[in-house]
Structures are given as structure tokens and as C-alpha cells.
Amino acid sequence: MKVLICISNVPDTTTKIRFNADNTAFDTAGIQWIINPWDELALTRALELKETTGDTIEKITVVAVGLKDAEPTLRKALAIGADDAVRIDAEPKDAFFVAEQLAQVAKDYDIILCGIEASDYNGSAVGGMLSEFLNIPSVSSVSKLNIENGDVKVNREIDGGSETLSTEVPFVAIVQKGIALEPRIPSMRGIMMARKKPLNVLPAVETEALTEFVSYELPPAKSACKIVDTENVKELVDLLHNEAKVI
Amino acid sequence: MSVLVYTENWDGKFKKLNFEQVSYASEIAKNINTSVVVVSIGNVEETELKKLGDYGAEKVISINEIKLNKLDNQAYTKVISQVAEKEKTTILVFANNYTGKAVAPRVSVKLKAGLVSGVTALPSNYEPFTVRKKVFTGKAFADVVIKSPVKGLTLAQNSFGLIETENKAQIEKFVPELSDEDFRTNVEDVKKITGKVLLNDAEIVVSGGRGMKGPENWGPLEELADVLGAAIACSRPVADEEWRPHEEHVGQTGKIIAPNLYFALGISGAIQHLGGVSSSKYIVAINKDNDAPIFEAADYGIIGDVHKILPELISAVKEMKAAEN
Numbered sequence A: 001m002k003v004l005i006c007i008s009n010v011p012d013t014t015t016k017i018r019f020n021a022d023n024t025a026f027d028t029a030g031i032q033w034i035i036n037p038w039d040e041l042a043l044t045r046a047l048e049l050k051e052t053t054g055d056t057i058e059k060i061t062v063v064a065v066g067l068k069d070a071e072p073t074l075r076k077a078l079a080i081g082a083d084d085a086v087r088i089d090a091e092p093k094d095a096f097f098v099a100e101q102l103a104q105v106a107k108d109y110d111i112i113l114c115g116i117e118a119s120d121y122n123g124s125a126v127g128g129m130l131s132e133f134l135n136i137p138s139v140s141s142v143s144k145l146n147i148e149n150g151d152v153k154v155n156r157e158i159d160g161g162s163e164t165l166s167t168e169v170p171f172v173a174i175v176q177k178g179i180a181l182e183p184r185i186p187s188m189r190g191i192m193m194a195r196k197k198p199l200n201v202l203p204a205v206e207t208e209a210l211t212e213f214v215s216y217e218l219p220p221a222k223s224a225c226k227i228v229d230t231e232n233v234k235e236l237v238d239l240l241h242n243e244a245k246v247i
Numbered sequence B: 001m002s003v004l005v006y007t008e009n010w011d012g013k014f015k016k017l018n019f020e021q022v023s024y025a026s027e028i029a030k031n032i033n034t035s036v037v038v039v040s041i042g043n044v045e046e047t048e049l050k051k052l053g054d055y056g057a058e059k060v061i062s063i064n065e066i067k068l069n070k071l072d073n074q075a076y077t078k079v080i081s082q083v084a085e086k087e088k089t090t091i092l093v094f095a096n097n098y099t100g101k102a103v104a105p106r107v108s109v110k111l112k113a114g115l116v117s118g119v120t121a122l123p124s125n126y127e128p129f130t131v132r133k134k135v136f137t138g139k140a141f142a143d144v145v146i147k148s149p150v151k152g153l154t155l156a157q158n159s160f161g162l163i164e165t166e167n168k169a170q171i172e173k174f175v176p177e178l179s180d181e182d183f184r185t186n187v188e189d190v191k192k193i194t195g196k197v198l199l200n201d202a203e204i205v206v207s208g209g210r211g212m213k214g215p216e217n218w219g220p221l222e223e224l225a226d227v228l229g230a231a232i233a234c235s236r237p238v239a240d241e242e243w244r245p246h247e248e249h250v251g252q253t254g255k256i257i258a259p260n261l262y263f264a265l266g267i268s269g270a271i272q273h274l275g276g277v278s279s280s281k282y283i284v285a286i287n288k289d290n291d292a293p294i295f296e297a298a299d300y301g302i303i304g305d306v307h308k309i310l311p312e313l314i315s316a317v318k319e320m321k322a323a324e325n
């Protein structure tokens, strides 16, 4: 089986968010870019499966829709252990646009992994959209992925529990917490090897975005925290009951 | 035209979030002079379906087929899209929960509808259609325009509220066109946690961090949750250390919640933690370090030893509750 991991190139999660002067675009100056945390865990799980299921997995590819500045992130994925990388050369305009771009590569894979959410635009959309473009099954909020005797088994989280499913391949797994415990860190050898691994650039297909982010706003500064004296815990309960009216 | 809402059910019952979706859709429908249609999939009794009318649903389309008892994203997409086409829907409203996130993106492609997820307010404009959502894991808001004729939204839980109306819903049965080809996933086993307040539904959440010191100290925290009817949460290291089960972990890499009240007990307030709880209406912090970043996010705070404060807090809540009755 061939496995594809869709990689979103996102600002480091501790980034202080700023926008340009008229608040119409995210200010990327000085930003450290990383593999979206879910995508990094998805890649980790794919590598674990490749190592533990004999010859079942023949290839692990990573793909990103992005401009040249997304390449260091793809190189990092290669250093972690992916066999090859593809960059689809386009500015990611919206989830619909990104999913349609990804479809041209994903159609040749058996297991396609996406994260449940990109930590920048928080769309939770690309994986589901991609599966519909390809007209193949999808399972969302996947917390476990296993291959047993060539059959794919997944766990998905539901409200107040979890389910175990089997699915036909090809399919898209939209993964979240639990899929792998800790992301793998590239080794020195991995970094060296990554330089020689193929990173192919494909032209974008002609398509349109259906949404547009027109402006941004930082949340209003929070009013100062009311500190209640340790000797007077009862006052906290009074405030919550009578002022905030939440208990 | 219509605004179409997909309402999930849990063992035949709706939750507050469904009524919130319908209330939200009704406000939109009023603004664009159309009506709200709800699609419900599963075995839901008529009395329950009728409740949706109280929040403005004019028509409830009920689909009850055994094959659809378990969620198959592809099959559900087909069903919801068929209803949308039949009802000439221009706006679809999903919940921003597991099922909404699983199905809405697929429906969006099928209907070529631009999708915005985690919407937090009514459209600020209808021409062009503009909605607000959170981005960068709660660190900012964005206004997003949907350019396509058909539009899809998932509504962030607990962001809108309920609006009751005098309206009565008309119930309609519908049999979708489905073939065996539409079912390519198979649910083999279900594990449910019962008897607890679910984190995503809870109005109040009591959460413990590393400052709780060890799993043996969770007794008082559980008692506080119990007297408040609250759900229990924790920070990531607490789940990683297996002091508490993983489903209680909140934050950027755990659950994202928006209760009315969030108690952060012995939690420092790291940015990744706040990413999951910053939409709470009120945050209470109890921490011995007055420099802990949690106090910047909190509305009320006590600086001190949580182990000493918790028992006093529990008795103060009990006293307040007793005085109420």
C-alpha cells in the first residue's frame, strides 16, 4: 500500500499573532514555520506502520500545497522519514482550493492521512473535502490506525466514547489526538538523507477558491482578573453566583 | 429557498447544541426571507422532532433507515445533499462537533458550497455573505466571505444561545436514494462512557493541572465537580502522566471547549492550554504563583495552595446551594 500524508505548513504554535497595518493579512515577518502538529503525528504513525507490518507499506509520500517557502517544512518531513515529497505550486487560497489541488496527487494512494485541523486557519475541512473530490470513504476524528492482515482498522472518537471501524481502501483518515504518542524528531542521519530524497514540484490545477478571509482582529484585551483573598473563599462563590451568574 | 440544518441525535434525543443551531438558522432565515428546514437522520420520535419547531424550524425532514444507524460519512453526505437539493437550500448549518466536522466538508464539495467552520456569530453582512470565526487556535478572529451561491457553516458550540418562538414544525418523512455502494465503512464496535457529564456539553468544567501534584489528590476536585454538576478536565501533562484519562485533556492538542465557567486548578496557563479553553465565558484560576500566565486569561482568581482552598470552596458552594433551596 502507498501512504500519503498531507502537510500543512503553519506558524509555530507559540507564535505571537500579528496582522498587517489594515488587518487584511497575517504578518509572517519573523515567523518560525513547522509541520502542523497533527500532520507530524500522522507521519509518525505511518512510519510506525511501515516498520511493523512487513512489506505492507511500500511508500510514504508527503505533499503540501504551497509556494517555495513551504519546502523547508517538506524537507523536515523527509528528514523524519518520508520517502519522497511533492509540492503543488500554488498559494493555498482556501480549503476547497487546497483539497482540489491535493486530489490530483492523492488519487494514486491507498491510505491518505490529513490532520483534523490546521493550527492557523482552523478549517477542519481539507481532509473531508479531499475524500469527496476522490469519491472515496473517509473516517474523521481518527485516534488509532492499524493494519491487520492487510485490512485497515481505525478508531474514531465520538461524543462520549469511541468506535472501531473497518474501511475499504483507498480512504482518507482525518486524524487527531491519539494517532501517535510523540512526534518523531529528525536524526542527524535523517537530515543528511533528506537532502537526497526527491521533492517534486507539480503545477497547480485550474480551480477557484469559494471563500476569502477579508479581515482579522485580535480579541479585546481582557479586563483584569479579580483576585479574591485566600482567607475569603466564600467571596469567590458569591461573585460567581451573583455577579457572573454562572453557578 | 431554505436554510437547512442537520441535527444529529444521541439515542433519539437532541441536545442544546441542536436547538442552538436551529435558533441561529432561524435568525438568518428571517433576514433573507426564507424558512428553516431541519434534516434528522435516525430513529427520533415525533415529540422530540417537534421540539425543533420551538426554535423556528418550519419543516423537519426525518429519515429513519436502519442502514443509517451508524455514521458513514459518504452515505450521510449523499442523504443531506439530496435533501438540500430537494429543498433548494442556499445555506447549510452544521454543528462544529465530531459529526459536523466529518460530514460538512464532504457536503460542501458535493454542493460546491464554500464552507466556514467554527462560526461564532450571525453573518455581519449578507451581500457579500460574511461570517466571523476564530483562527490561530483562538488567538484571533477573522471575517470570511463565502463567494459561492450555496454556503456551508459549522456553528461553534455555545456561541449563540437559544431563541424560542411560537412556531410549530411540520414533520415529513423522506426516503433517500441509496445503494450498497454508498456504505464503505463498517462500525464493528462501540465503547461509550456513561453516567458522566460530557466535557463538550458541560456548562461548568473543573480542570486540574500539574499543581494538583498527583492522581491521589483528585478526590476534592471530583467533589467540586459533583456539587456543581460539572465535567472534569485536565492539562496535557496530567493526561500524559496518566493521572487522568486522555479524554479529559483539553487544549490545542486535546478537546476544545467553551463552557460558561472553567476552573483552572494548579494549571499554569500555557498558550497551548489556553487554545482549548479561552472561549469559556468565565475562567477561575487557583494557583500559588501570582505570575502564572493563567491569571491573564482568568476573570477571577485566588493566589494560594489549591489543596487548602479546594475544601473551603466545596463547602462554600454547598452552603450557597443550601441557601438557594
Ligand SMILES: Cc1cc2nc3c(=O)[nH]c(=O)nc-3n(C[C@H](O)[C@H](O)[C@H](O)COP(=O)(O)OP(=O)(O)OC[C@H]3O[C@@H](n4cnc5c(N)ncnc54)[C@H](O)[C@@H]3O)c2cc1C
Pocket: A005, A006, A007, A008, A009, A036, A038, A039, A063, A064, A065, A066, A091, A092, A093, A094, A095, A098, A102, A113, A114, A115, A116, A117, A118, A119, A120, A121, A122, A123, A124, A125, A126, A127, A211, A212, A213, A214
Ligand atoms: C497567504 C495566504 C493567504 C490565505 N488566504 C486564505 C483565504 O483567503 N481564505 C482561506 O480560506 N484560506 C486562506 N489561506 C489559508 C490556506 O488556504 C489554508 O491552507 C487552507 O484554507 C486550508 O486551511 P484549513 O484551516 O481549512 O485547513 P484544515 O482543513 O484545518 O486542515 C486539515 C488538514 O488538511 C491538510 N492541509 C491543510 N492545508 C494544506 C496544504 N496547504 N497542503 C497540504 N495539506 C494541507 C493537513 O493535513 C491538515 O492537517 C491563506 C493562506 C496563506 C498562506
Ligand SMILES: Cc1cc2nc3c(=O)[nH]c(=O)nc-3n(C[C@H](O)[C@H](O)[C@H](O)COP(=O)(O)OP(=O)(O)OC[C@H]3O[C@@H](n4cnc5c(N)ncnc54)[C@H](O)[C@@H]3O)c2cc1C
Pocket: A013, A037, B208, B209, B210, B211, B212, B234, B235, B236, B237, B238, B249, B250, B251, B252, B253, B254, B265, B266, B267, B268, B269, B270, B271, B272, B273, B276, B286, B287, B288, B289, B292, B304, B305, B306, B307
Ligand atoms: C505542540 C504542543 C501542544 C501542546 N498542547 C497542549 C494541550 O493541548 N493542553 C495542555 O494543557 N498543554 C499542552 N501543551 C503543554 C503546555 O505547553 C504546558 O506544558 C502544559 O499546559 C502545562 O501543564 P500544567 O499547567 O498542568 O503544568 P505546569 O506548567 O507545570 O503548571 C503547574 C502550575 O501549578 C501551580 N501550582 C503548583 N503547586 C500548586 C499548589 N499547591 N497550589 C496551587 N497551584 C500550584 C504552579 O504555580 C504552576 O503554575 C502543549 C505543548 C506543545 C509544545
